[in-house]
Amino acid sequence: xxxxxxxxxxxxxxxxxxxxSQASKPVGAYDLLDQLKAHGLKxxxxxxxxxxxxxxxxxxxxxxxxxxxxxxxxxxxxxxxxFVICDDCGDVKEHIDTGLNRSIxxxxxxxxxTAERPIVEIHGRCGDCSPKTN
Amino acid sequence: xxxxxxxxxxxxxxxxxxxxSQASKPVGAYDLLDQLKAHGLKxxxxxxxxxxxxxxxxxxxxxxxxxxxxxxxxxxxxxxxxFVICDDCGDVKEHIDTGLNRSIxxxxxxxxxTAERPIVEIHGRCGDCSPKTN
DNA sequence: AAATTAATGTTATAAAGTTACCTTGTTAGC
DNA sequence: GCTAACAAGGTAACTTTATAACATTAATTT
Numbered sequence: 001x002x003x004x005x006x007x008x009x010x011x012x013x014x015x016x017x018x019x020x021s022q023a024s025k026p027v028g029a030y031d032l033l034d035q036l037k038a039h040g041l042k043x044x045x046x047x048x049x050x051x052x053x054x055x056x057x058x059x060x061x062x063x064x065x066x067x068x069x070x071x072x073x074x075x076x077x078x079x080x081x082x083f084v085i086c087d088d089c090g091d092v093k094e095h096i097d098t099g100l101n102r103s104i105x106x107x108x109x110x111x112x113x114t115a116e117r118p119i120v121e122i123h124g125r126c127g128d129c130s131p132k133t134n
Numbered sequence: 135x136x137x138x139x140x141x142x143x144x145x146x147x148x149x150x151x152x153x154x155s156q157a158s159k160p161v162g163a164y165d166l167l168d169q170l171k172a173h174g175l176k177x178x179x180x181x182x183x184x185x186x187x188x189x190x191x192x193x194x195x196x197x198x199x200x201x202x203x204x205x206x207x208x209x210x211x212x213x214x215x216x217f218v219i220c221d222d223c224g225d226v227k228e229h230i231d232t233g234l235n236r237s238i239x240x241x242x243x244x245x246x247x248t249a250e251r252p253i254v255e256i257h258g259r260c261g262d263c264s265p266k267t268n
Numbered sequence: 269a270a271a272t273t274a275a276t277g278t279t280a281t282a283a284a285g286t287t288a289c290c291t292t293g294t295t296a297g298c
Numbered sequence: 299g300c301t302a303a304c305a306a307g308g309t310a311a312c313t314t315t316a317t318a319a320c321a322t323t324a325a326t327t328t
Contacts, residue, residue, distance in 0.1 A: 010305090010306060010307085011306090011307085012306080012307075013306095028283085028284080029283095029284070029285075030283070030284070042308075042309075043308070043309060043310080044284080044285070044286090045285090045286080045287095045307090045308085045309085046307075046308075046309095048284095048285070048286080049306080049307080053306090064198045064199040064253075064255070065198040065253050067283085067284065067285095082241060084241070084242055084245065084247050084249075086247070087250070087251075093245065095241055095245075097237060097241050099237050100234060100237040100238065100241065103231060103233050103234040103237055104234065104254075104256055107216060107218070107229055107231050107234065107256075108218055108256055108258060111218065111227065111229075111260070111261065112260065112261025112264065113218050113220070113256075113258055113259065113260050113261065114258045114259045114264055115218075115256050115257075115258040116221070116257055116258040116259065117221075117256075117257040117258065118254075118255075118256045118257070119198075119199050119253065119254070119255040119256070119257065120238075120252075120253070120254050121198070121252075121253040122238055122241075122242055122247075122249050122251075122252045122253070123249075123250055123251040123252070123253065124242060124247055124248045124249040124250040124251065125247065125248045125250065126245070126246065126247050127245065127246025127247065130246065130248055144274085144275055144276090144324095145275090145276090146275075146276075147275090162314085162315080163314095163315070163316080164314070164315070176277075176278075177277070177278060177279085178315080178316070178317090179276090179277085179278085179316090179317075179318095180276070180277075180278095182315095182316065182317080183275080183276080184275095187274095187275085201314085201315065201316095
């Protein structure tokens with residue numbers, strides 16, 4: 001998505017999107033709720049509804065293995081996002097790799113499967129937190 | 135794991151493993167609990183603990199995007215498992231693909247990352263449930 | 269048999285997500 | 299301008315998923 005700036009978001013959508021943008025890592029729904037209580041939000045559903053629509057707009061992703069959400073990187077992606085997650089510092093980076101996406105297609109087609117929503121989340125240690133021995 | 139048969143499991147581990155083996159799809163923790171109440175299990179924690187140890191023994195996998203667990207296929211895998219999940223009939227197949235695993239390694243190494251737990255779960259439609267038009 | 273470690277049992281609680289129902293805004297057609 | 303139709307929002311209650319805390323029992327090692 002190139003023109004996030006030009007998206008017309010509703011009040012709740014904008015609040016949730018802003019909060020996610022400013023975070024340095026993925027944020028959980030109840031954390032978002034806590035933050036946004038100051039802006040008048042009161043119930044989980046308000047958060048979940050905003051998240052759902054932001055995902056539909058393709059400006060937010062859900063991280064399945066973290067139960068958390070993050071803004072989409074700017075890459076114009078037709079291919080599926082790949083998340084690289086540091087279990088030490090919590091940093092998450094979004095990558096696009098067409099090679100990996102091709103492998104996924106090949107694997108699924110091989111068994112007559114139609115891939116609609118590939119989830120790739122790689123847990124480990126980032127460079128900064130890397131295995132002590134180095 | 136080649137010799138699941140030779141594993142010495144505790145009572146609860148064996149019950150949970152049996153239940154998962156007999157299921158045709160991944161099963162949630164509370165479903166397992168319901169089934170195993172007949173065998174005397176009473177609390178969620180008994181299930182979660184058994185699952186945790188079975189995962190450590192590498193005979194069970196957790197499907198992050200389903201909040202459910204399934205037995206590991208027999209493949210002797212050093213590489214990460216790839217799950218292909220039909221959102222229609224619920225069928226899940228475990229694949230091993232060293233090519234995809236190499237891509238994951240490449241992507242992570244490129245950014246100085248050490249991959250420890252790659253999660254790949256591909257949602258879509260299996261051959262039998264495939265897009266209506268065919 | 270004592271020591272150590274692995275597995276269990278139970279209660280209570282936390283965290284994540286959904287259902288149901290009703291109200292308010294916005295927009296389009298008349 | 300009125301109103302039908304629809305999208306977005308508000309609120310409460312509830313379900314589902316997962317853990318914490320603490321006490322007990324079984325198995326294994328020395």
